[in-house]
Amino acid sequence: MRFGDKLGFCARSLLSQRTRTLLIVLAMAIATAGVTMLTWLGDSARRYVTGQFSALGTNLVIVLPGRSETTGGAPPLLGETSRDLTLDDAEALLRSPAVRRVSPVVVGNALASVDGLSRETTVLGANADLLAVRHLELAMGRFLPSGAEAAAPVCVLGATVRDQLFPDRVPLGEFLRLGDRRYRVIGVLATGGTSLGTDLDEVVLLPAVAAQALFDSPGVFRILIEAVDRDAVPRVVSDVEQTIAARHEGERDVTVITQDALSSTFDGILGALTMAVGGIAAISLIVAGILIMNVMVVAVTQRRAEVGLLKALGADAATIRAVFLGEALLLSALGCGAGLLCGQGASHLVHRFVPVLEPGVPAWSMGAAAVVAVGCGLLFGTAPARRAARLDPVEALSRR
Amino acid sequence: MIELHQVSRRFEVGGQVVHALREVDLVVARGDYVSLMGPSGSGKSTLLNVLGLLDRPSSGRYLFDGEDVTALDDDQQALVRRVRIGFVFQSFQLVPRLTTEQNVALPLVLAEVPLAERRERTAAQLQAFGLADRGHHLPDQLSGGQRQRAAIARATITRPDLLLADEPTGNLDKHTGDDVVQALEKLHDDGLTLIVVTHDQALGARAVRRLRMDDGRLEEGAA
Ligand SMILES: Nc1ncnc2c1ncn2[C@@H]1O[C@H](COP(=O)(O)OP(=O)(O)O)[C@@H](O)[C@H]1O
Numbered sequence A: 001m002r003f004g005d006k007l008g009f010c011a012r013s014l015l016s017q018r019t020r021t022l023l024i025v026l027a028m029a030i031a032t033a034g035v036t037m038l039t040w041l042g043d044s045a046r047r048y049v050t051g052q053f054s055a056l057g058t059n060l061v062i063v064l065p066g067r068s069e070t071t072g073g074a075p076p077l078l079g080e081t082s083r084d085l086t087l088d089d090a091e092a093l094l095r096s097p098a099v100r101r102v103s104p105v106v107v108g109n110a111l112a113s114v115d116g117l118s119r120e121t122t123v124l125g126a127n128a129d130l131l132a133v134r135h136l137e138l139a140m141g142r143f144l145p146s147g148a149e150a151a152a153p154v155c156v157l158g159a160t161v162r163d164q165l166f167p168d169r170v171p172l173g174e175f176l177r178l179g180d181r182r183y184r185v186i187g188v189l190a191t192g193g194t195s196l197g198t199d200l201d202e203v204v205l206l207p208a209v210a211a212q213a214l215f216d217s218p219g220v221f222r223i224l225i226e227a228v229d230r231d232a233v234p235r236v237v238s239d240v241e242q243t244i245a246a247r248h249e250g251e252r253d254v255t256v257i258t259q260d261a262l263s264s265t266f267d268g269i270l271g272a273l274t275m276a277v278g279g280i281a282a283i284s285l286i287v288a289g290i291l292i293m294n295v296m297v298v299a300v301t302q303r304r305a306e307v308g309l310l311k312a313l314g315a316d317a318a319t320i321r322a323v324f325l326g327e328a329l330l331l332s333a334l335g336c337g338a339g340l341l342c343g344q345g346a347s348h349l350v351h352r353f354v355p356v357l358e359p360g361v362p363a364w365s366m367g368a369a370a371v372v373a374v375g376c377g378l379l380f381g382t383a384p385a386r387r388a389a390r391l392d393p394v395e396a397l398s399r400r
Numbered sequence B: 001m002i003e004l005h006q007v008s009r010r011f012e013v014g015g016q017v018v019h020a021l022r023e024v025d026l027v028v029a030r031g032d033y034v035s036l037m038g039p040s041g042s043g044k045s046t047l048l049n050v051l052g053l054l055d056r057p058s059s060g061r062y063l064f065d066g067e068d069v070t071a072l073d074d075d076q077q078a079l080v081r082r083v084r085i086g087f088v089f090q091s092f093q094l095v096p097r098l099t100t101e102q103n104v105a106l107p108l109v110l111a112e113v114p115l116a117e118r119r120e121r122t123a124a125q126l127q128a129f130g131l132a133d134r135g136h137h138l139p140d141q142l143s144g145g146q147r148q149r150a151a152i153a154r155a156t157i158t159r160p161d162l163l164l165a166d167e168p169t170g171n172l173d174k175h176t177g178d179d180v181v182q183a184l185e186k187l188h189d190d191g192l193t194l195i196v197v198t199h200d201q202a203l204g205a206r207a208v209r210r211l212r213m214d215d216g217r218l219e220e221g222a223a
C-alpha cells in the first residue's frame, strides 16, 4: 500500500467517526496547548527578568554595604549592614583603572511640595555620573551637577512627579520643597527610566551630599560602578574588595554583585521552573496518548471483520500495522497541530493584555511538544496496531 | 493447479479435538468449476480457508501450481492471496465506510497499482458487474445482490487464477442469487478456476464437477 493510500485510508476512517475523532483531537490539542502555553509563560518571564538585568548594562557592578555569609548560590539582595558605606568610599573606588564611573546612591522618602500641591516621594541622592551609568535621558534641563557644585541644593524630577507637582508649567528654575528645605529644579527625566527596580518616574533626584543632609545620615545605600568594559568586571570586583578592606580596617564588609551573576542566577532558576512546569503539563499529553490507545483498541475490536478482509485480500502484517498505527499517529498529529496553533494564538492574545510577555511560543517548546505528542501516538498506537496485525483472518471474518 | 495430499485440520476446543478435515486428497485443474456441498459443520469452509491460504493445515501437503505453499511464511502467503486468489463471502464483507468504487479498488490499492490504471480498471469492473451508476454509493445503500456483485468485482479485479466463494448466495433470495451465479459463471467462462461452497442443490448441480463433504471427509459426488 502506498503512503498516500494509507493516509487516505486512515483519514476516511477518522472521518467516518467524526465525534470520536473530534474528542480525541480536542484532548490532544488541549494537552499540547497547555504544554506550549505554560512553557511560553515561564520562558517569557525568564526573558523578561533577564532582560531587566541586562538593561542594567553588562558593565555594571553594584556594591552593597554588609557582607553576605553565604558561599556560592544566589547573590544576596539583603545583606546585614555592619559598617556604612560612605561617599568617600565611593570616591576611593574611582582610583581603580578598571573603573570608569562611580555613582553612590542614597535613598529616602520625603514629602515634596510646591505651592499647594504635595506628595510623598522617593528621593534618590546620586551624582552626575548616574546619568551615564544608568543610561538615563532628560526630557528638559540639565542633570545633577558635578565638581564644585556637587552639593548644590538642586533637584531633577521624575516625569510623574513633575506632572503632579508642576501641572501645565515648565518647572525649570522653580523651587521644590522637600521636608523643610528648598531645592531649585534644574531638569526633568524622560519617562520610562528604571534603576534596579525603582520606577524613576516617581522619584526626585538630589546630589548625594544634599540627600545625606536632608536625611541627616552619612550612609550610602548602594554604589553603582561602571567598569571600563565587560572583561574588566572581575578586576573591578577584586579592586573593590581590596579598597574597601583597606578603608574598613581590614574588614571586607561589602557585597559585590555583578549583572552577569545576578542574571545567570535568575536565568537558571526561571529556566528550571519552566522545565518543571512544562514537564508537569506533559503528563496531560501522556493522558491524551492513553485516550488514543483506548480508542484504537476499541477500533480494532470493532473492525475485526475489516482486518480479516484486508488479510484475505492479501494485505501483509506490516500493512495492517501501518493502517492502524497511521490512524493513531494522524489523531495525535492533528491534535498536536491544533494545540500548537492554539498555543501560538493564546500567546498573542495574552501579550495584548500583558505586553511585557513577548508573544510567540519558543521553537524548542513547540518541537518538544510535537515530539512528545507524536511520540505518545506512536507509543500507544503500536500495541493496538500489532494486535490487529496478529488477528487470525478466519476468526476475524467469522461472526462468532 | 491445486493438489492436496492427506490434508487434515484439527481444532482443539476445551480439551476436545475436532476433526474439521480428515486426510483430504484433492486435485483441481486450471479452469475447473467445482461445487462443494455437504451438511453444516462438515468442514466446507475450513477446506476453502485452507485452499485460500487463510488457514494452515494441521498436517498434509498443499501444492499450488506445483509449489508447496504450506512452507511459505505469513507474508509470502499474503502475496499469493494478493495476486492469485480471490474470495467471496456469504456476508459480502464490504468495508462500510468505503464507497462501492473504493471497495472494488481495494485489492489494487494493496497491490500498489498506479492511480490512473486503478481508476480505469475499477471503472471497467463496475461496468462489467452492472454497478457503473453505483460507484459513489456506500454499501448500505445497495441491495443484497448489488453488494455481492460488488464483492465479486473486488475479488476478481486483480485477475486472480482462483476464485473461492463460500455460500455466495446464502444471504440472497432466489432471483438475486441467480444474478450472482450468472456473474460467477461468466468469470468461469473467461477461464477463472471457480470453487463454490453452497447449500443450494440447483446451484451445486450447475457446476462441472461436484464434491461432497461429510464429517471432514471429501468424496466425489454424483449429480
Ligand atoms: N476456529 C475453530 N475453532 C474450533 N472449531 C472450529 C473452528 N472452525 C471450525 N470449527 C469446527 O470445524 C468443523 C467444520 O467447520 P466448518 O468448516 O465451518 O463447516 P461448514 O462450513 O461445512 O459448515 C465444525 O465442527 C466447526 O465447529
Ligand SMILES: [Mg+2]
Pocket (backbone or CB within 6 Å): B044, B045, B046
Ligand atoms: Mg461454512
